[in-house]
Amino acid sequence: MALTNEIVKNRLTEQFGDQLTGWEEPYGMLTCTMPARLNRQVLQFLHDDEQLRFRFLTDLTGVHFPDRKGEELSVVYHLHNMMDGIRLRLKTYVPIEKPDVFSVTELYSAANWMERETYDFFGVNFVGHPDLRRILNVDEMEHFPMRKEFPLEDPTRTDKDDEMFGRG
C-alpha cells in the first residue's frame, strides 16, 4: 500500500502523541512542528521505521521570526522518502537567547554542512555537532547575518525615501 500523508501523520501521532503540533498541508507537503528537545528522536524514528523510511535529508535551514517571543528561531527540515515519493517538512522553534537544537549529523552526513550553514547565518547552536564552525562567512565575524535585525541597506541613510520605492 502506498504511503500517504494521512498514514505518516497517523504513525507520528501514534508514536509521539500530542507533542507534535501545527499539522498543515501547504501545497501538498505535510508539515508539523516538534519541540526542540525531541527533534533527534522524531528524525530517528522517521529514519528507522520500516514503513515510513524517511532516509533522505533534502534540506535543513533556519528562519528568524523576531516577533514571536520565546520562539524566535526556527529550524526547518525537509525529509524525503524516495521509495514512496513522499516529502515531509518538520519545524522546531527555539528562543534566541538559548538556541539549542540537537544535531542530526549522526543520522545524515549531509546535515553536517547544512547545520554549519544554519549556525553561520542564524546562530542556531547544534548540540552534538562534530565541528560547528562558520562555513560561508569569515571566521572572525561576530554576527549572524541572516537575522532580521540586520537590514540589507544602511538604515541611517536619509537620501533615499523608502516609501517611494514601496519598501516601507
Next chain:
Amino acid sequence: MSEYNQNIQLSDESLAKQTTTLNLGPTHPATHGIFENILEIDGEKVMSAKQTVGYIHRAFEKIAERRPYYQVTPLTDRLNYCSAPINNMGWHMTIEKLLGLKLPKRVDYMRVLIMELSRISDHLICNSVVAVDTGALTGFTYVFQWRELIYEIYEEICGSRLTTNIGRVGGFERNFSDVAWQKIDKFIEGFPKVMKEFEDLLTRNRIFMDRCIGAGPISAERALNYGFTGPNLRAAGVDYDVRVASPYSSYEDFDFKIPTGTTGDVYDRYLVRNMEIWESLSIVKQAVEKIRQIEKEDPAQKEVFYAPESDKYHLPPKQDVYTKMEALIYHFKIVMGEIEVPQGEVYHSVEGGNGEVGYYLISDGGRCAYRLHFRRPCFIYYQAFPEIIKDGLLSDAIIALSSLNVIAGELDA
C-alpha cells in the same frame, strides 16, 4: 648545511612528520574554480583533506529578502551558471506554485526544451573537463561549438548567453523567433554526430578508462546519506530523478530513461552524464514534435508563450505598454514590485544539472520573500569529497573533483 639551519626553520614536529601537506587551491588551474583543499599526502596517496568553502559567497539569500520576486531571477542565474535557465525556470515555477498558476501545454514544452538544452550544455562542460583533466584537451574542441549553438539559441530567445535571466512568471518574455526554431533544428540535426565522435574519442579509450575506472568511488548508501542527487547519485546506482519522482512542467508527457551506474566512480559519472545527454536530446526532439503538433491542431496556439491568467505577473509586451491602459498599469506595478502574492510556504524542486535544485520560499504576502532558501546540490554533496578521495592518488582527486561537477557559484551561493 649551515645555510639550511639558518634559513629554513621548520618546527621539529614538521620535520618529524612522514607525510606532506599540500595546498590544493584556493586558486589552482586544475580545480576549475575557487576550492581550497589542504591535503595530507603520503607520497602520492591522499590521506586526508580539509576543505574551506565560501570564497565567493555573495549573500544571495539575504539579498533575496529585500528584492521583489522578479529581481531574484538574476540571482538564480549565478548559482549554477553552467545551466542558468534551469535555475531561472525553477524559481519561476516556485512562484507559480505559490500563486497556483497553471501553464498551457505549449509553454510547458517550450520550457522543457530550454531546460534540456541547458542540461546538455552543463553535462558537456563537465565531461569535457573530466577529459581535460585526464589529459585529453581534444574533447573540448569537438563539442564546444555545439555548446556555443545552445548559447546562440538562448540569445535568440532572451538576449543573453551565460547568465540568461530567461523566462517570466507564467511563461516566456516573448515567443521563440523563427531563427530560434531554425537553430534548434540545426542542433537536433547536427549534434548527434559530434556527440558520437566525442564518445568515440573517450568512452572506450584505454588511457581514459584506466584513469577513470575506480577513481573516486562512492557507494549508493553513502551517497544517499550524504544527500547526493542528480547524475552523481545515479552513477552510484540510485535511479532518483526529480523529473520522474515529482514531475513539473509536464515532464510526465515525455518518454525517457534514467541512466544509472553501479560503482559511483569517475567513469560511471562520465557514462551517466553522456547517456543523459542522449536522453535530453530525445526529450528536446519530443518537445519540438509536441509543440508542432499543438500548432498544427490549433494555429492560434502559435502565439501562446505565457499563461493568459498570469498577466498580473508577466511583464506585458512593450507595444502593449505604449498603447493599452491595463498593460501600462501592470508594467508599472511589476517593475515597482507591487504584485500581489498570497501568504504561504512552498518548496519546489527541479532537476538541475547537478541534482535537485530546491527553492524553499516563505511569503508573508509582502513584496519580497520573507525567507528564501536555495537547496544547492553542490553545497550538499561537496562535503563528501574528502571521503571520496581518501586513499586514492592525488591525480584521482583532481578528476574526482571535476567529475563531481562542483560549481563554485552554486557551492557558495
